Amino acid sequence: MPSEETLRADLVAASHALHARGWVANHDGNVTARLGDHFLSTPTAVSKCAVRPEMLIVVDHDAQVVQGTRKGFSELKLHLAAYALRPDIGCVIHAHPPTATGFAVANIELGPPFMAEPVVSLGRRIPLVPFSMSPDLGALADADALMLANHGVLTVGPDLETALLRMELVEHIARIALVARQLGGPVALPDDLIDQLQKKHEGIFDKTVEAPVEKWSKPGGSAAGIVAAALKRHS
Numbered sequence: 001m002p003s004e005e006t007l008r009a010d011l012v013a014a015s016h017a018l019h020a021r022g023w024v025a026n027h028d029g030n031v032t033a034r035l036g037d038h039f040l041s042t043p044t045a046v047s048k049c050a051v052r053p054e055m056l057i058v059v060d061h062d063a064q065v066v067q068g069t070r071k072g073f074s075e076l077k078l079h080l081a082a083y084a085l086r087p088d089i090g091c092v093i094h095a096h097p098p099t100a101t102g103f104a105v106a107n108i109e110l111g112p113p114f115m116a117e118p119v120v121s122l123g124r125r126i127p128l129v130p131f132s133m134s135p136d137l138g139a140l141a142d143a144d145a146l147m148l149a150n151h152g153v154l155t156v157g158p159d160l161e162t163a164l165l166r167m168e169l170v171e172h173i174a175r176i177a178l179v180a181r182q183l184g185g186p187v188a189l190p191d192d193l194i195d196q197l198q199k200k201h202e203g204i205f206d207k208t209v210e211a212p213v214e215k216w217s218k219p220g221g222s223a224a225g226i227v228a229a230a231l232k233r234h235s
Contacts, residue, residue: 002159007033007040008053010160014093015042017164019049023097023171029152032079033091033160037061039083043070081137082156088208089140089156091163096152097171099178104128104147110177112188118173119189119197120204126170141209145170 002010014031018024029048032041038058042051057068061084063076079092103110109128113119127139131149139146145155145166153170157163180186189197 001034001036004035004040005053007035007160008056011040011042011056012051012053014091014160014164015048015051018093018095018167019047021097021168023095023167024048025096029093029095030073030075030079031091031093031160032076034083034089038066039080041072041076041079043068044073045071078135078137078154082140082154085137085140085210086156086208087210088158088206090158091160092154092156093160093163093167094148094152094154095167097167097174100147100171100174101152103174103177104152105150107131107149109147110173111186113194113197114180114186114188115173115176116189116193116197118169119194120201121169122166123201123205124194124198126173141207144205144207 011031011033015029018029018031023029027045027047030042031048032039034040035058038060041057041059042048043055043057046055055068055070057065057070057072059072059076060066061080063072063080065072075094078094082092083089107128110126113124122145123143125143126145126147127143128147128149129135129137129139131151135148135151137146140156144157145153147153147170153167155163155166155170157166177186
């Protein structure tokens with residue numbers, strides 16, 4: 001595990017990259033990372049281009065700020081639910097890359113894989129999660145990137161670099177898909193090839209599902225409750 005100083009620097013770099021690439025605007029987007037039994041997080045109401053290491057906050061599994069002077073963002077529990085579901089997740093990024101988010105707000109999935117490389121990196125499917133103020137993240141049991149209907153994109157990874165690269169790849173695929181649709185639509189890869197690529201993906205990226213696959217908004221299934229149970233099991 002990297003030191004807190006290194007993690008803060010990496011989180012700031014990721015935040016700046018989101019803004020520089022045009023994937024967030026205003027105070028959009030948020031980035032978090034595991035920090036022991038707590039979570040390092042960007043604060044609310046700060047442009048991602050202006051985030052500095054000393055601005056970051058540390059939150060507990062109840063989404064309460066335990067270190068730092070700024071407030072947490074409103075979607076913290078979404079991040080906490082992802083961490084609770086999969087202990088292998090070290091970082092979570094939410095952003096609004098324009099093309100992928102365009103598909104998400106149109107409620108259109110990117111469809112079956114039409115290129116080999118993205119399957120190795122992301123798996124056979126980038127699920128489109130139906131719109132909700134408390135989205136069901138159960139699809140993360142089998143995926144590392146989600147398109148959130150009417151909202152944006154969420155990616156996870158063992159580290160910030162991987163989560164950021166996955167965000168980049170989702171947007172890249174979406175741009176290609178949009179052009180292909182203008183030319184008659186992308187042609188999916190053969191099923192047997194997709195199966196082979198999926199096995200390669202699973203061999204590289206191991207997903208460990210810890211918590212029940214359920215909405216964190218359900219009674220007894222809140223993000224805080226799921227995280228607390230997961231941390232208790234590892235204490």
